[in-house]
Amino acid sequence: MKAYLRAPAILVLWLTGATLYAQSYDISGSLNWDSMEIEIQVSLDLASAGIRLPTGRSRAEELLDMGYASMSQSSILSILIDSSATLGEKIGRGEISVQEAASLAASARKIPPTLSQDMSRISAAYTIDLSVLSSRLMKHSRPTEPLRPLSPVPGAAYTGIIIIANRELPIHGRAASTLVRPCLFPRIWDSDMTLIYEKTSLDPDIARSAGTMMVRYVPVTSILSSTPSGLEPGLAALVGNNPLRIMARGVFGVYTTDPVIDREDALLLLSIEETQRHLREGRVAIVLDDSVLRAPFK
Numbered sequence: 001m002k003a004y005l006r007a008p009a010i011l012v013l014w015l016t017g018a019t020l021y022a023q024s025y026d027i028s029g030s031l032n033w034d035s036m037e038i039e040i041q042v043s044l045d046l047a048s049a050g051i052r053l054p055t056g057r058s059r060a061e062e063l064l065d066m067g068y069a070s071m072s073q074s075s076i077l078s079i080l081i082d083s084s085a086t087l088g089e090k091i092g093r094g095e096i097s098v099q100e101a102a103s104l105a106a107s108a109r110k111i112p113p114t115l116s117q118d119m120s121r122i123s124a125a126y127t128i129d130l131s132v133l134s135s136r137l138m139k140h141s142r143p144t145e146p147l148r149p150l151s152p153v154p155g156a157a158y159t160g161i162i163i164i165a166n167r168e169l170p171i172h173g174r175a176a177s178t179l180v181r182p183c184l185f186p187r188i189w190d191s192d193m194t195l196i197y198e199k200t201s202l203d204p205d206i207a208r209s210a211g212t213m214m215v216r217y218v219p220v221t222s223i224l225s226s227t228p229s230g231l232e233p234g235l236a237a238l239v240g241n242n243p244l245r246i247m248a249r250g251v252f253g254v255y256t257t258d259p260v261i262d263r264e265d266a267l268l269l270l271s272i273e274e275t276q277r278h279l280r281e282g283r284v285a286i287v288l289d290d291s292v293l294r295a296p297f298k
Contacts, residue, residue: 024048025067031075031295033182033217033288038075038128040108042068043121053119061113064124072105072126075297079130080183081137082199083253096137104133131213134184138207140200143280146270147194153264153271159240160283161275163188165248165259166220167289172252172260179289180248182217183257186286190266191249197269203280215284217293222285239283244268244275259286 029040042064046053051060077088081096090096105128113124165180172193188197199207199214206212222232229241246269250260269275278284 024063025071027067027071029072029075029297031079031297032293033295034219034293036130036134036213036216038072038079038130040068040072040075040126040128041123042071042126043123045121047120051122053115057122060122061124064113064122065110068108068124068126069105072108072128076101076105076128079133080181080255080257082183082185083187083255083257085254087133100133100136103136104128107132130184134213135208137184138199138202138204140204140207143203144198144200146196146201146276146279148270153267155244155268155272155275156242157274158242158244158272158278159274160238160243160278160285161269162223162239162243162245162285162287163248163259163261164220164223164245164287165251166287169248169251169260171256172250178251178256179292180251180259180286181255181257181292182286182288183255185214187253187258189252189258189260190263191260192263193252193260194263194266196261196266197279197284201279202282206281212282214282215286217288218285219290219293220287223287235285239278239285243285 024045026043027040029038031038044060044064044067046056046060049060049063051063077086077091079087081087081090085093087096087101091098091101108126108128111125113122115122168177168179170177185199187195190196202214207214216235216238218235222235223230225232227233227236229236231239231241246261246265248259249262252258252260269279
């Protein structure tokens with residue numbers, strides 16, 4: 001059952017940075033890029049907070065919401081927006097308002113609080129949908145037109161696009177390699193460092209619709225299914241049963257979030273009208289290593 005947060009109190013606490021009864025709280029959770037959610041669990045020690053049951057139940061639930069608001073800031077501000085900045089860094093540069101970040105915290109779904117068996121603690125779980133933030137940051141009014149190759153490459157009518165980037169890759173411009181990291185708005189480059197896909201490539205009406213993301217991040221098991229297409233059903237619903245599969249050859253960006261693909265694969269992407277449409281509709285999945293798909297925090 002969905003519960004509703006006390007949004008005004010959460011917004012005030014988030015904006016002021018206040019912390020209440022910090023010693024009374026335990027908080028844990030994770031940033032889950034495969035589901036595009038932040039999950040946060042908050043537990044309140046009733047005795048430390050001066051709460052007596054049953055009369056203090058309502059106050060305890062209010063303190064849970066306030067504790068969630070004041071203690072979720074670090075996880076929300078650490079969200080990677082693109083290859084150059086986290087949400088907190090974007091706010092510091094004046095590119096995103098703190099009110100937008102606070103509203104994201106207030107949009108969380110809440111599982112109704114429960115008491116421990118010994119009645120000493122009350123706990124609640126909160127889930128933030130990252131597609132809410134993604135849709136709010138889509139500001140463009142029309143999709144950018146892809147660069148048309150002078151010599152188009154013939155290809156099949158693919159049903160979507162999968163970039164396979166689940167291993168360590170050379171970092172463009174550095175003598176090192178690393179895993180590709182997930183972010184809200186990755187860019188895809190070719191080996192000539194021509195930009196192939198970015199946030200403004202999406203159709204803005206589709207980009208701002210509920211639940212739509214620029215890419216979907218998936219583990220390698222999702223493309224090794226026993227289904228006829230080899231794809232898990234949820235992934236096939238996005239990219240179809242015959243997607244164009246491309247191996248990433250490198251990674252780019254300050255935060256190493258942007259896959260680099262071969263120029264030949266890029267030409268195939270840009271030459272076929274169907275694949276261009278898939279880019280506009282966000283029918284793109286990126287396969288990443290399990291270790292970067294879920295980031296726990298405390």
